[in-house]
Amino acid sequence: MEVISTHTNGSVITITTNGHHNNGKSDHRNDGTTHDNGNKLLLGNSNSIKPGWFSEFSALWPGEAFSVKIEKLLFQGKSDYQDVMLFESATYGKVLTLDGAIQHTENGGFPYTEMIVHLPLGSIPNPKKVLIIGGGIGFTLFEVLRYSTIEKIDIVEIDDVVVDVSRKFFPYLAANFNDPRVTLVLGDGAAFVKAAQAGYYDAIIVDSSDPIGPAKDLFERPFFEAVAKALRPGGVVCTQAESIWLHMHIIKQIIANCRQVFKGSVHYAWTTVPTYPTGVIGYMLCSTEGPEVDFKNPVNPIDKDTTHVKSKLEPLKFYNTDIHKAAFVLPSFARSLIES
């Protein structure tokens, strides 16, 4: 299929410049701070740990930085939205960074991807229509396609450079853009959701962005209201929702917004990702009013599915039904803050 900028239900999507919806969890570091590792890294600037290493500094996690050794720089460029870099690392395979922040590592990023997909899709029977916001490399799409019931996936990525990187360096992922069930839209995800047909999707996966800077509105009430409207009754959304170690104040605000909008259920889950700051990432899981969704007890155990054997897909590496349930168990300090 071809990349289009028009939604199949007729809504015209235009590419905007507000920087929303790239692959992974952040395009959002346009927050006034300098994130120039990407451009200056190989020049040995003071922001890299030492020559040949990538260091992840950000105002979002002041006072700490994760660094990985670069084996080979594969791509470095500036898109209309952000700095995009891909390098082969010494121990984590290919590493994608946007505006100097790690979005995905081949050998360490799979918990994030498996959980952001299977926490929501494992919680509803027979997912058929799914919207992915962000995820232009294709990791998220890859996981959604494990479900044999899928009929339609819209994936909305704002940055065509990210998709180009996928086509060049992750052809096994980009191949899924050609799946007849898949429509890849290059455009703004928030606008896309707002224009979507009411009640259309079984699930929406928001694979992008921290709630500061240009992506701020993705975590605010109008966006969540558009998401709720685009979901069928008893439909589910999963959004990236930060680290309990770094951003509890943001998490509390997201939860407060979601509780106002989603009349089914609202839960916070988390998992470990070795290559994200503080080693963890959270998710908001919400459902609309309608058939009850019990997120803590998945009805759709993909880990017990043997489809991957037939289709030659690799089995899941991280997710299983017990991990799904455990993702909702919070440490005491987080539980008391989140449930208060």
Place this chain on the structure above:
Amino acid sequence: MEVISTHTNGSVITITTNGHHNNGKSDHRNDGTTHDNGNKLLLGNSNSIKPGWFSEFSALWPGEAFSVKIEKLLFQGKSDYQDVMLFESATYGKVLTLDGAIQHTENGGFPYTEMIVHLPLGSIPNPKKVLIIGGGIGFTLFEVLRYSTIEKIDIVEIDDVVVDVSRKFFPYLAANFNDPRVTLVLGDGAAFVKAAQAGYYDAIIVDSSDPIGPAKDLFERPFFEAVAKALRPGGVVCTQAESIWLHMHIIKQIIANCRQVFKGSVHYAWTTVPTYPTGVIGYMLCSTEGPEVDFKNPVNPIDKDTTHVKSKLEPLKFYNTDIHKAAFVLPSFARSLIES
């Protein structure tokens, strides 16, 4: 009470030089690699991320490094066993490093400490006699003292400099060394266990060391045999057991050794620690033959205890009964490797 070098059951403990048993999870970086952050950090050597930052390089996690910003250096010295450094960090409070590896951070280390204590002690009724190997700063001891049933705690720390740092910078922890139930031994933990009275302890907590270099034998069969002998029937041991992201081959070996020695039950658990490499750490939990220990279903829910209210102890920040149970839930890749 005074610090002694003689065990109360009469075994003489001598201070050895093999470097075992300091506070925290590693004294073990004497593995042939250079770990000189401690000494050269403030001189701006190439191993620090930039001036005023501490960077944690190690052959144990090649190709990656975690860095924290230093606000103030509090202590730096070389003991008979290792480089010891304590600094005030920008965001994690006081940070203790040994041989260039982070052992504890005040604001990020508590999951490690709470779990290494309450996973074993929460799994048995009425813990009375406990041995701590390592833990000379006193975090582990602090948590053990939450149990009102405690009658006797032996804590064996090899490095008197670590204890000195505790007395100077963590007086609220060092105060517990004076508790009449506590005996602080400056000496080698492996030798201490070997000489301990058979069947004496309800629980042994091994708060130290990776299984390479001088601490290698702490993860091998003779040490585990000495631990099993020192435990009562149905007694429990909890040892630090590495990251599933970094050291699965080591974990498999520890488990194989424990399965040979401990005839009650043998389990691997894990938790998140934001200031440890890859953001997680694991524990081996084993019991000796005798009254059954069901580690996955704690019988001693300290999180529901209100003793801390009466004693003015701060409540637990991380551990609760649900977190205890979830600690045994493993990602698919780890489960298949560990259970095979």
